[in-house]
Amino acid sequence: MPSAPHAPRWDVHRLPPARGRSFLVTGGNAGIGYFVAEQLAATGATVVLGSRDRAKAEAAIGSIGSRVPGARVRHMPLDLADLATLEASVDGLGLDRLDGVVLNAGVALDHPPRRETGGGHELMFATNHLGHFALTHHLAPLLLATPGSRIVTTGSFAAKSERLDLDDLQSAHDYRPKRAYGCSKLAQMLFALELDRRLRAAGSTTLSVLVHPGGALDSLTPSRPPIHVRTAGERLSRLPLGLVVQGKDAAAWPAVRAVLDPSVRGGRLLSPRAFGLRGTPRIEPLWKHLTDTTTAARLWAVSRDLTGSEPAFTAPTGFGAT
Template sequence: MTWQNYSSAAGKTFLITGASAGIGYFVAEQLAASGATVVLGCRDTAKADLAARTIAARVPDARLRSVRLDLADLASLPVAVADLGVDRLDAVVLNAGVLLAGADRRCTARGHELMFATNHLGHFALVGHLAPVLAATENSRVVTVGSFAVRSERLDLSDLQSEHDYRPKRTYARSKLAQMLFGFELDRRLRARGATTASIVVHPGGALDSLTPSRPPLFTRTTAQHLRGLPASLLLHGKHVGAEPIVRAVLDTEISSGQLWGPRVFGLRGRPRRETPHAHMADPDTAARLWVASSALTGVDVSPR
């Protein structure tokens, strides 16, 4: 299903973090085609402007804005939310993420491990700062983007920031698992308060650049890259298809808070479908303890209104 299968989103406003590249870009492009105002939340304003121009060239009458959003800089988030300047926000898509490849552990100015800080703590704090405007918008949504990689990982609450066990791929997967645990815990807290805001968790499956269509000048896939990636299409897909579970979670009013959505085929490729989360992705005790730790690390009280 594409955005055309849903009613028009004209008049609505959606914020997508990390919208200047990869899956986030395609989420923004597809949501722009729904008639909504799409706000690209990006650390690099030049890349955000380029992404907006690329979308505008493909989507007639696209309603686009951008706001500088650096999730690794917690002190900047209240300013970013103020710059957003909206009195209603129908959905925020917590998509931005960083995957480091080097063996050296990197930290933010506050001393937080960079992947955990960007992928989880920044989004945790952002939702806290957005809570008033989300609460003021009837049936608003928080869509948290996890990863297929979390299936093989478990969260170590005694080493959340990988101070004692830093392996880039593991640290990345654990940061995304933290995000998914947050999304399910947010749902529980919203429901306990009788809020109309929904918290939905999604993942894009396996998405490769080589299977992703070009979006020049933002991204160009060569013929050679495409041919090299074709064998992988049996199990994986492009980032434009990986965006579809996220777009559906934003637009499909029949999707309920607390659900998990991902690709249909082995959770790796294909059209969106509802999934049953593995127990460790939504464990209430782990999620509650992570929530307390995240609040202490960020200094933000994420209290659903």
């Protein structure tokens, strides 16, 4: 018997068309999120940049438009550190469906002291994890209305060596900036996998997919003025590092594939091919501590209590009735 046909190899430079589809990228005005948005816009999709800073978002929209003729890109005001504003942000989208969201925005603090949001949460944990947890709750009706929609969560290599202290999730007793950042990203990754389990239990067609971008440096990232300007000197001085890590344009590839590739399934982890640091995206086995379902379920319960919200993907009675 002839063997079953293989799915075509994913080509980061030949993305499938997505005209008529809508995607939201949090933090899409800068860094890796910008390149996720630019690459998705090139497929013909409508791309919404979730960003606190309107001026930066407008600069990103202008940059994308200069590279992608006819790009459909717009801004959604989004402050993940202010949970009370998220419902209004989603209401302002003006969409009746959403094909995917890339939970990409994040904040990293390099030095003490510990900072808190207006709601009293540690800033990195609040922005990177709690804000995305609550945002997913508010986006659920739009995603539920879109068969096969996707929730793509951006993790980090920094989470690989961390473990969550469920009694000190917000680093109130032991605050070390790099550790707090890594734990906030680990919380995001555990959330993505627990969300996948809940989506499957509910029989939902929405997929939760996990990605991490590998190693990404500004000096290896192509210029996108005024968003990012790389000098020739910077590029030449960091060329040897290109053997190990990559630019932020390539770091966007796992998320873009997670959004668009019809062969990707929920609960998978996509990462760069070469040691998880650089190269084209591939499906990677889950890190051992990401398979800890007990910790993930407890984190979900704590996140629900801290945000006062809970992503749910079971259609209410009469949903979609005419």
